[in-house]
Structure formats: C-alpha cells, structure tokens
Amino acid sequence: MSGPSDYQPTNPALRWIERRLPIFGLIHSSFVAYPTPRNLNYWWTFGAILSMMLAVQIVTGVVLAMHYTPHADLAFRSVELIVRDVNYGWLLRNMHACGASMFFFAVYIHMFRGLYYGSYKEPREVLWILGVIIYLLMMATGFMGYVLPWGQMSFWGATVITNLFSAVPYFGESIVTLLWGGYAVGNPTLNRFFSLHYLLPFVIAGVVVLHVWALHVAGQNNPAGVEAKTEKDTVAFTPYATIKDLFGVSCFLIFYSWFIFYMPNYLGDAENYVPANPGVTPAHIVPEWYYLPFYAILRSIPDKLVGVVAMFAAIIILCFLPWLDSSKTRSSKYRPLAKQFFWMFVVVCILLGYLGAQPPEGIYVIAGRILTVCYFAYFLIVLPLLSRIETPRPVPNSIADDVLAKTGRKAAPMVSTVIAIMVAGGLLVGGAQSARAEGGEVAPPAQKWSFSGPFGKFDRGAVQRGLQVYKEVCATCHSLSFVAFRNLADPGGPGYSTAQAAAFASEYKIKDGPNDQGEMFERPGRPADYFPSPFPNEQAARAANGGAAPPDLSLITKARSYKRGFPWFIIDFFTQYQEQGPDYVTAILEGFEENPPAGVTIPEGSYYNKYFPGHAIKMPKPLSDGQVAYTDGSPTTVAQYAHDVTTFLMWTAEPHMEARKRLGLQVFVFLILFSILMYFTKKKVWANAH
C-alpha cells in the first residue's frame, strides 16, 4: 500500500490479471517487500495476533449464527443446544467466548506497547486515532455479543449500559427508548443487538484496513523510536516479519487454548448461566473484565451525567494523546521519567479493573476515586508536564546502531517495574483483606472431584447414582429441561447403552399432541424427549414451593459460584480450579442445620443453611441418610448422596467435558511442538539478517 509497485508475476495468467487489476503487486508491496525495522521486539507481533483474533471471531461468529436464535424466549436455550448438540458446538462457542477476551487482552498489550514506545507521535497520529476507533467498535461489539446468550448478566448488562445514555440531558429518555425498541430491554433489543453484533466486526475489519494502510504509509515505529533511514535499518516483511509474527501467533494460541479447553468459564460470570429474568437483578452486576477499569471510573463519580461523561472521556482522551505528549523522543526507553510513570499508569489501570469487580462500597469507592484522578492526571498533567521538563537520554543514530548496541548486553530487571508490581500487589492484598473482613459468609469447603484437573473424567458410578438421587428426590420439585433421555447413552456421560436409555425414557409419561382430533395426549417417553418438568409452569412451581420457584438443575453447577477473591483467582488460573459450582451445590445440600445459631432468626417457611447467602433458604432439607437405596453398595449417607448428585449435575451442566479435555491435550501437544518448530524456523530465517 505504499505507491505503485513494479512487481511482475512470472506466471502468464497472473500477469494477465496483474495488468488489469494490480492486486498481486499490492500484496507484494504490502506484505512481502514491505520494509520493517529490524529491531522490532515481540510486543510488535500483537498486530498480527489481533488480525488473527479478528478473523477467528468473524469465522466462529458466522458459524455460531447458523445455530443461534435471536429471540428472547429461545436465545438462552439455543446457545445451550449449540453447546450440547451441534457437532463441535462446545468448541466453537468456547473459541468465540474466550476469543473475545483474548482479543481484548491482545488489544490492551498492543495499546500499552504503542503508549510505551510513543507509536502515536508524528507522523502516526491518524494511525493511532484509527486504532482508538477500532477499540471503541470492539467495545460496542463485545458488549452486544455478551447480550446474545440472554442470561442474567446479558440482560442486566444490557439494561445498565443502555441506561448510560439516559444521562444525556433532554434527549436521554428518547435515546434509550430508541435503543430498546420498547418500554424496557426485551425481544426487540435482542434482535437489533444481534443484527449489529453481526455487522460491527465487518466495520472493524474495514477500519483495520485503514489502520494498516496508515501504518504502511508512515512505516512502523520501533523500540528505538528512530525512523528507518537506510536499507541497513530494515528487513523485508516476508519472510522476516511474517515468520516472527507466526511464531508469536503460535505462542499466543497456546495461551488461548488454555482457556478454550481447560478454563472456558474462568473469564465469564456464573450468573450468565441463569436465564434472563426481568424481575430480579443479580446481587453484583459486573461487566466483562475488559470493561472493568471504565466501569470503575463510572462508579467512582457520584453524579450520573458526570460519571458517564468521565467514562467515555477516559477512552476518548486517547485520541488526543499525540498532542498531550509533545516530547520529541518517542520511545520511553530513553525517557527515564516517562518510563516510571508509564508503569504506574499500567498499575493504575489494573487496579481500576480490580475495583470495577468489587462491590461499590466502603474503601473501594475511595480507592476508585483516587485512581480515577490518577488515570486522568497521567494524560492531562503528567504527560504534558514531562514533555517540558524531562531530559531524555540520547537516542541511537539509527536502528542499525540500536541493534549493534544491543548484542551482548543483558537486560537488567527494571527497578521501576519491580517497585510498581510490589505496590500493586500490596494494594491488592490489602483490598482482599478488607473484603474478607466485610463478608460474613462461609466459603464452601473444597471437595475432591473426579472431574477436576486437566485429565479429569466423570466417575461413571457417581453419575449413575446421582441420576438415581435426582430421579427419586430432586425431580419432585426441580426440572432438568436441557437434558434429553438420549443423553444418558452419550459418550462421556453415565455410560448407559442406547437400549437402557430408551427403557429409562419409557418409564416417563410425556405430553404430546395435538392428535388428529386436536387433543393433547400422554405417551411413553422416547430417547429424543427431554426430562419432563414437575410443574406445568413457573407460577405453579412458585405456588407449590412457598413463593420460590425451584431452579432448573441442568446448569446449576455452572450457574452457582462464590467469590474466590485475591490471590485465589490468580492461583486458580494455573491450577485449573473451577469447581466453585460443585463445591457450592454440595455445601448447600449438606449445610442444613436444625437450629440456627443463637441470634439468627429465620423467617417462617424458610430453613437455615450455613452456606446459602443470607442463610434463609426456602428449600427444606432434601436429603437424609438411607433415603435412596443404592444397589452398588455405596454408603447411603447424605454426604455420599450430595457428592453423587453433584457429579451428575456437573455432567448435565457440561456433557462434553471429557471430549473438551481430551481434545485439549491433543491441541496442546500439537501447539507446543509447532511452536518449537516455529522457533527454530524463525531463528534460521533471521540468521541471514544479522
């Protein structure tokens, strides 16, 4: 994209096309012969990683849209059916849902890299602003995508975010009505969000083309921050940059796969496995992690309009960065003060993100306000001031000089980085301690599960016994509407044969019809039927259970969780601990106590449960010793029942878990081998450049 090319294909057919449409010349000059600075480090591979993530999101998104139903009554179920029934549906959904997080993760690194090395400075202002526009489009796309599964967080996220626009003076209410297409968030909202969620990625792709175009006009910035002057400063894009980018991409894929195959729900909210309920707001509304810093800024300001303005300003201010920071030196490598403040700013952003996930009370509000001030001060005070008072160190004469100076020198750990990380760590620990002091809840004890860890499998016996407990006890009140009888014979499940599943199904009476006379009738269940609900509708369930409708149990082990807090949520990432749900469900089943502790009063019609939030649960103690007669000699105790039924419910919540972990292992072996090959290939290719 840098002017006409003199490239001529050798193949006569290609030359025929080239004369009429010089597309091969365009590709050649943009992605083959294009000169890139030879001193680019691996932070620069995130551009390629982002291109890949955009492609992954578009491809998986188009595929998911083939199976998704954008209707308020059907959306939640259609997403679950994608995961359960579509071939590799679980994989595609995990790729898309985790892909959104990876996309943002990569874009934040890309942005911080630009910030550190001054990539926004003259002549790259338009390039930078186009990047901010892409980021804004990504936020809009990500938000609308999160609404589509139509869970509780989807619904209430949509409500809260659309209500931001009600802060606009005079026109606020009209704008919000326009966004909703109704009196409240509902089916029209979901439909238009689906449409826009499908459209915006292609708009992003269009702006990315402009972004790359602007990049190829100005040329890439580099860690030294000096422009490429001679041929010695650059290498050809292909093979040097391509191979390096591909190595970066393959390493990133390992990180991405960790989420897809082992931690698919780590970055999601358990609440979003509860279908949208316009009548009940979840206790803690938390957006996806990539919005948290801005959410924290929004909540820090006690005025509605100012809060909204501050939140948007926090992003828009990036557009003015090229003029706020007028220092002639691009790279922070040569700006001793700017470097320190840069790392402090990184820490401020991370801490704001942490605060965004905390309840808006007490110390969190005060800390949020301080950090909000820090955030804006970095742009409005620190950067303009530094560019006037700071004396930068001398920059190298050329990129080639920078490369030569680097060989043989070992990078010492940066003191400022260490200090910044220590400060951040200290603050986080402090925050966590105060959080623990506030909550009086008892965390459910961690259980041993057969299905935990990277090689975990369902204990067949436990799943079968759990099915028995569900059928004999839970099924009197709780439905299991996402599970079909045929699933009992699926691989990775309870391990029944097709005939056993059919026999199990035939014991149930299923309502069918209408027949030729127009009447509904009952018939024996078939494998294709789903577990019937004990109540005809939610109102009946509510009426029969003291006003609290027993929740559907299909997803309960994924829809329930408890707060892990710092530093556990970081350790969990490495240990792959994600059994908060099963631990909680077991704890509830075992946590009933006849007499509440002294000083605790439980309302009429409720029961005391040690682990239930608020302790007053409408469900009476469901299990007692000896209640279900096991045929395999397992102990008939409440603890055993609870363990078995929870194992069963973990399987109903994620029937393809074993396939996920099995494929994950194969993918990991492949990706690690491939990355090693890529590493040596890259080394080999670059050996010629040094």
Added chain:
Amino acid sequence: MVFCRRGGPRAPAGLPVAMGAAGAVPPAADKKGLGIVTTASSADHPTRRDFLFVATGAAAVVGAAATVWPFIDQMNPDAATIAAGAPIEVDLTPIAEGQDIKVFWRGKPIYISHRTKKQIEEARSVPLSSLPDPQTDEARVKSGHDQWLVVIGICTHLGCIPIAHEGNYDGFFCPCHGSQYDTSGRIRQGPAPANLAVPPYQFVSDTKIQIG
C-alpha cells in the same frame, strides 16, 4: 541440548554425499538433527534447513486441516435433529380402501396408499420394458401386504410434492413440471428420472407399520 551435541559434529561435514544421506533418512531419524539449526555452521547446509522448513510447513498444514474440520462438521445435522429422526409408527386401520394419508418422517412427506384391487392390477399389468425406471410392483411393496403402497412423496425431478390420485396413471401428478407416476409410484411420463423412493419400513403388525 542433547540434539546439539549429537548433531554438531555432523554439521561441518558439508560434503555432497553426507547431505544426500541426511535427506534420505526417514523423518524420525532426521528429527534428531533438528538441534543443528542452532549452530551457526549449519547456515550453509541447505538440506537440513529445507527439512526444518518442510517440517514446520507440514505441521502448519496438518494443524490448519485439523482446525477446518470442526467448522465443516458443525454443518451436519446436530444430535437433536438426528434424535428427532427416529423411526415412527403409523396405524393403518383408519385408512379405507382407495384412500391415502400423508405422514411426515425426517421432514419428508410419506404417502401411505391403501390401493384398490384395480389399482394393484394396473400396476402389475404394465410391461417392464415400457417403464423409464423398470421395477416390478412386487419389489415396491411388502409381500402379503400388496394393498399398501408406502412412498416418499417427493418428485425425483426437483423435489416438489406430487398430488395423489391425479394424472393419467391414477397415481401421482407433480404440478411443478408435469411428471406423472402410476399406482406403484413409478415414473411414467415427464422429466423425473426415477420412481418415487420407497422409505425403509416394516409391518409391526397387519395394521401398523414402522417407518425408519
């Protein structure tokens, strides 16, 4: 790096003979030489470098191909659709002689005709040589249940649904492009190339069939 030490001494032996030998050994054996790429002296060793590039490229192709499969396979019918396509039972008692009904199985209309003596007679008296898709009537019904014709009611031309009891052969007439079928559902006239297909079915009892 054990590989380096093992491969290192071999690298300087850049003789044409040695290069040929390295290229000929099976991939498993040659992989041991991978570490060689870390030694600078191997830069002028085209065979080994080519092997590394070929191995990396091959791994990339394998990975890409394996990645494409889920995206293709997701278009196949999902488990719920397959389960819904299970066999169905149809009670034949309400169908009087000369009548027919239409039921749906796997989204396809199935015609079940209770044929009259005359219709069976017509179907069986046609010489096979005059049929575009020769097939006896006996081969299209279950023996002992000759009065029952069960066919998929989808025209073999382009998928429209033929109308029963219409056309010149007292069988089926497709309104889209004028194909005509006889009382055995065989093509007699028009653009359709084949007879109406017979779905898999069996008689569970004299008055009940299971389709599928």
